[in-house]
Amino acid sequence: MPMLGPNCLGVMDPRSRIDTMFLPTYKLSRPNVGYVSFVSQSGAVGSTILDLIAGEGFGLSKFISYGNAAYVDESDILEYLMDDDDTKVIIMYIEGIKDGKKFIDVAKRITKKKPVVILKGGRTALGQAAAHSHTASLAGDYEVYEGVFEQFGFTIANDITDLLYYTKALVSEPEPKGNRIAIITNGGGAGVLTTDAVGSASNLKMAELSPQSKTILSKSMPPLVNIRIPLDLAGDAGGDRYETAVSVLKDDKNVDMLIVITLFQTPGADSSVVAKLVHFKEYMDKPMIVISIGAEYTSVHASMMESAGLPVYDSPSAAVRSLSELFKYYQYKNGK
């Protein structure tokens, strides 16, 4: 696996169809072409994340695996990606930073242009020792790294799963105008769990329906639907009820971001829900993400939504944390 080892620069640019990964496609799926570039100091973590990205709705622009940074380091790569028009979001896996001053110089500028989602290996004393043995990185005190990442508006992930969760919100969603979240659901308990997640996010609030929205929804919803947030459309809700709910909330000035929960185990939910949500996504100017949890029938519908650019999350807390990071990034970018 020479291109993935230390001292080597593995590059995969699906746009120009250059693929220098020495790994068979049946073992490692190749992502679609898209607008995320991924920089990894670890070959195996790199290929694992690449494989995961292949299952996500968003595509990849460039993948750069740079090992122990003998010729080119992480700052050189960021400098390049900063001005690359095909890169809208950057994902990084690093174990150490080669030249702190050089990194800070590019860090200051890059996040004002585009989001950088970063996962650092060696966040604990035990992990630092392991990182030193792996990439010879002097991983250093994580508090210092974390301070730098925070100061310069990096989106910090603590696990591979969070890296992808945050990325898919950042690459597909528009800038939120505020932090008030509305939840639409077809299951009460899932609404409660998602509300708990909003309640636990320090920078988000629950939206309250405007009087106008209340009036329209009261008239158009069946009597069993309680007109409040979370808006529980009940287990028999199909595409039409979701359509009404989203069309009202997308124009409600009290709502900044929308979380739509679609539990496909319920009697009413089927591909009509997918069709309506995807349709709205095309001209929506507020962030809208979906939570959908389940086995095969759910996966099929989740994939349809993701291919249409609508991010789908498999857990309430992951969805809410992703919107929290989205909001945080734009607060930083706008100097707030």
Place this chain on the structure above:
Amino acid sequence: MPMLGPNCLGVMDPRSRIDTMFLPTYKLSRPNVGYVSFVSQSGAVGSTILDLIAGEGFGLSKFISYGNAAYVDESDILEYLMDDDDTKVIIMYIEGIKDGKKFIDVAKRITKKKPVVILKGGRTALGQAAAHSHTASLAGDYEVYEGVFEQFGFTIANDITDLLYYTKALVSEPEPKGNRIAIITNGGGAGVLTTDAVGSASNLKMAELSPQSKTILSKSMPPLVNIRIPLDLAGDAGGDRYETAVSVLKDDKNVDMLIVITLFQTPGADSSVVAKLVHFKEYMDKPMIVISIGAEYTSVHASMMESAGLPVYDSPSAAVRSLSELFKYYQYKNGK
């Protein structure tokens, strides 16, 4: 959906083939028969989790959806499951507790017999209001609930994903003799991230190899393998190298629990690794879990391992948190 609504008791016992779920099997997969029983106050969350369990390696004994607990409450159900020989682990989703004294009475006794993994809706003030609107539960102050759950050795999950992660370790793994974790990996970065997760878990430690293990491993491993924990078998490791590593570590008195990372994107990893690990699992007396992250090729191999009773995790932190909860449960059970 009458059996899932409030006031109704939905029961599914796959052993006796009783299925009172009024939901088609194409929408909601039915789990295999097994030793986990699941109690849910919410119909939709219940069916969502049921659908997820169908995708897990462990099977289900009973599913009980009890809504707003008009006739039978959560304590009655726990009382029944406590003495049910077909139930080894209990999963609960609740929004409130009907009778606190009655609950504490059964809570005191049940976790001395078997683990109860609990997810409560309404953990925040916002979530409590949503729960009240959903199941009329007076969700109350979560600190009080949490205090009771902690005091009586419940395994607390904060999300649906954690509920399943913890359950699969508790139902398949033996009691750990101590808290020292050994990590075997075929990717350095994944080893670093897993080590970080161990470093972040307050009740776990990294194992150090015994001198005897060091000697055997030094002789039997190729020179590129560093003889330390995490034990990085390198990207060309196949079944044989995993076999050597596990056979040494399973007998090492300094090792209490094993995490085996198998990244199937690497050149060496294939179904030979699965065959060896599954074989060990049959007569292993220490907890051993797997981390395997990736798309199709990975999923196929992960499913093979899970069907053989070897729990597979898709993230380092989920795997480590699950062992942390496993250790914590047995500490409680043994009165430590």
